Amino acid sequence: MPVRFMLDDERFQVEPSAGGLAAALRAVRGDAVWIGWPGTVVPELLQPEVTERLAEDNLVPVFLSADEEEDFYGRVCNDTLWPLLHYFGDRLRLTPEAWQHYVHVNERFADAIVEHSGTESRVWVHDFHLMLVPAMLRRRAPGLSVGFFLHTPFPSSEVYRLLPAREEVLRGLLGADYVSFQVGDYARHFRSSCLRILGIDSEPDAIEVGGRRVGIGVDPIGIDTAGFRDVLADPETAQLLAQLEEQYAGRTLVLGVERLDYTKGIQQKLLAFERLLEQDPKRARTITMLQVLVPSRLESPEYRQLRDEIELLIARING
Numbered sequence: 567m568p569v570r571f572m573l574d575d576e577r578f579q580v581e582p583s584a585g586g587l588a589a590a591l592r593a594v595r596g597d598a599v600w601i602g603w604p605g606t607v608v609p610e611l612l613q614p615e616v617t618e619r620l621a622e623d624n625l626v627p628v629f630l631s632a633d634e635e636e637d638f639y640g641r642v643c644n645d646t647l648w649p650l651l652h653y654f655g656d657r658l659r660l661t662p663e664a665w666q667h668y669v670h671v672n673e674r675f676a677d678a679i680v681e682h683s684g685t686e687s688r689v690w691v692h693d694f695h696l697m698l699v700p701a702m703l704r705r706r707a708p709g710l711s712v713g714f715f716l717h718t719p720f721p722s723s724e725v726y727r728l729l730p731a732r733e734e735v736l737r738g739l740l741g742a743d744y745v746s747f748q749v750g751d752y753a754r755h756f757r758s759s760c761l762r763i764l765g766i767d768s769e770p771d772a773i774e775v776g777g778r779r780v781g782i783g784v785d786p787i788g789i790d791t792a793g794f795r796d797v798l799a800d801p802e803t804a805q806l807l808a809q810l811e812e813q814y815a816g817r818t819l820v821l822g823v824e825r826l827d828y829t830k831g832i833q834q835k836l837l838a839f840e841r842l843l844e845q846d847p848k849r850a851r852t853i854t855m856l857q858v859l860v861p862s863r864l865e866s867p868e869y870r871q872l873r874d875e876i877e878l879l880i881a882r883i884n885g
Contacts, residue, residue: 567600567602567603567604567605567620567625567627568582568600568625569581569582569604569605569620569623569625570582570604570605570606571604571605571606571608571616573606573608573609573612578608578612578615578616580619580620597624598624598690599624599625599626599682600624600625600626601625601626601627601628601675601678601679601682602625602626602627602628603627603628603629603630603639604616604620604627604629606635607629607630607631607632607635608627608629613627613629626678626682628671628674628675628678630671633667634667634670634671636664637661637663637664637666637667637668638664638667638668638670638671638695639695640866641659641661641664642661642664642665642667642668643668643694643695644863644866645657645658645659645661646658646659646660646661646664646729647694647695647697647729648694648718648829650721650725650726650728650729651694651718651719651720651721652718652719652721652829653719653721653725654828654829655725655728657828658728660730662730665730665731668698669698672696672697672698672699672702672738673698673702675696675699676699676702676703676706677706679699679703680703680706680707680710683707683710685709687710687711688711688712688713689703689710689711689712689713690713690714690715691703691712691713691714691715691742692714692715692717693715693716693717693718694716694717694718697714697735697738697739698734698735698738699714699738699741700712700714700738700739700740700741700742700745701737701738701739701740701741702738702741703741704741704742705741711743712741712742712743712744713742713743713744713745713746714739714742714744714745714746715746715747715785716745716746716747716748716752717748717787719748719751719752719755720747720752720753720755720756720759721755722755722758723755723758723759723761723762723763726755726759726763727759727762727763732759732763733763733764736759736760736763736764737764739756740760740773740775740776740780742780743778743780743781744780744781744782744783745780745781745782745783746782746783746784746785747782747783747784747785748784748785748786748787749784749786750784752784753782753783753784756782757770757773757782760773768782769782770782771783814854816852817852817853817854818852818853818854819853819854819855819856820839820853820854820855820856821855821856821857821858822835822855822856822857822858823858823860824857824858824859824860825859825860825862826859826860826861826862826863826864826869826872826873826876827862827863827869827872828872832857832859832876833875833876833879835857836855836857836876836879836880836883837879839855839883840879840882840883843883857880859873859876861873
């Protein structure tokens with residue numbers, strides 16, 4: 567969802583989400599209904615109030631239990647699919663029993679989508695959390711127009727075949743009318759996986775399956791240029807820029823802005839900067855690195871450890 571919930575006893579706050587998917591789609595909401603998970607376990611007593619609050623922004627929640635959050639989001643999405651799609655095979659963890667929760671949550675999303683869709687609705691399913699939903703929608707509402715966009719890489723077939731449910735996921739995606747990727751390589755890897763795993767050949771921009779023609783596209787997401795221009799034109803931005811120019815006057819500023827995640831190469835970048843200073847210590851007087859990290863998935867011990875390792879590395883460089 568484009569928002570995240572902060573729960574405190576029996577009260578809640580709604581804040582903009584820092585996730586990549588929410589940021590990418592912020593500029594294209596229009597009057598669409600967004601169906602998604604609020605990002606945390608919401609107590610049952612609060613769910614009617616949360617549903618009413620979200621309806622003000624055309625948002626429809628799919629609530630997860632604590633067990634579903636752990637298995638669907640933690641074990642499958644974060645521990646299996648995320649590293650697999652990003653080629654981090656050494657971080658790949660497989661939990662067969664958790665996969666059933668992934669299937670069940672996808673079923674619940676499909677039910678919610680059908681409930682809020684009309685005969686003329688167009689459904690746009692996003693990202694690896696819901697890769698089974700297109701086929702589920704095809705079974706529930708065959709006439710529904712369904713598109714799917716993957717915000718992450720799609721790995722080569724040699725890597726993708728590490729996933730035990732590789733066939734089920736491919737058939738889930740092929741339930742869509744159109745499957746889209748960020749770059750051409752990802753589309754090519756998807757087509758290769760369909761051939762090597764399902765035995766289905768394809769054209770560069772389409773694949774025939776079950777008597778249907780499924781489009782395959784490359785549609786890279788850009789930035790919200792209008793939003794960036796608005797921020798740049800804000801007087802507060804000019805004031806902050808002036809402060810930075812004064813603070814780092816006469817120095818070269820190396821800037822990094824990332825979400826906290828091991829796929830971003832943050833530690834490698836810091837080590838490279840440390841090496842730059844080691845090669846010529848005098849550079850410490852003329853070069854400053856400013857690294858901005860957006861907290862993410864801190865409910866995970868692995869991500870908290872990553873944060874701690876980065877903070878220790880920064881302390882070592884500064885020391």
